[in-house]
Amino acid sequence: MSHRFRESDQLASTFDQTNGISYYSIPFDCIEEFVITPNHSAPWVRPSKETIASMPIFDGLSLAAITVVDNEYGLQRARSILNGKAFIGFDTESKPTFNKGETSNGPHVIQLAVGDHAFLFTPHFMPGVDFALEVLCDESVLKVGFGLKGDRGLFRKKYAIEATAMVDLARVLKQVGELKNEVGARAAVAMLFQQRLIKSSQRSNWSKFPLTDRQIVYAANDAYAGWLVAESLQNRGVVLARYQ
Structure with a gap:
């Protein structure tokens, strides 16, 4: 303005x-x-794959800073930490499909993250999922992440809800950084923090429960990376609410 x-x-x-x-x-x-x-300081430069591969691994959240919400205690902790936040890092994971005509019926994991903690919600504890859906429908809280158009469609189909106040950071970075194309979380982390976000667990079976420690850390840090990118953009003067 x-x-x-x-x-x-x-x-x-x-x-x-x-x-x-x-x-x-x-x-x-x-x-x-x-x-x-x-x-x-636009335009920004997207690092090459070779440059990203040489960067140190992303310094994300450890298992101790991640809660898989599978009981009432975890749900209350999620409420106490996430309520009142201006923006929340957001992502989902779904069981991958490999055969023609196969459907995933995802999302199977919903991830919400803030500055020092991330929460994972699965259908194995539906009160937790219900809370996550409340957050997604809350117009007063920005949900920040990458490639959110597909996620909105999944929630519309599976839960008949319309997620609101969604800010796709891929679009924000393209405009703010004057980039030719949109970038994903991996490239964004490399551009802003000179670190390499690991994506090796992306194609694992997210419908199987309990999740492995590797899956938990991967999923949480996808959402946490979005939160960090959003925080960095805000610190640079970007008004995230303009990109809903």
Whole structure:
């Protein structure tokens, strides 16, 4: 958002090279609704596959910071940590299909993550899934992630809900970074944090329960990576709500 100044308004400005932000001396009677538009240092460069492969592994959440919500205690913990957050990292996992005409009937795992914790919800404890669906339908909370169009369709088909306030970070990064194409979580983590997000568990059987430790860490960090990317964009001055 920018303020509409009168032609007679004279503003003195300085530019912070480190943070890419312009600072203005604003006349007192013009201060209402003025928001500075940051410099995002665009265009950004998407790292090559070879460059990403040479990066250190993504420093994500450990098992100790992840809760698989399979009982009432886990559900109450999810409520206490996730309620009131402005934005939540979001992703889903579904059983992969390998044969023509085969359907997945996913999602089989719903992941929600914030700054220091992630929660996984599965149909094996439906009260947890019901809470996750409440979050997805809450217009006051932004859900941030990658490739969300497909996820919205899955929830519409399986649970007859319309997920709201969804921010697809692939689209945000394309516009903000002036990129030719949209990027996924792996490329985004490489661009912003110079780390390599591991995707090796993507094609595992997500409908089988209990999940393995490897699956739990993978799923949680997909959502957590989205949260970190969103936080980084906000710190750069990007208003995420504009991209719903």
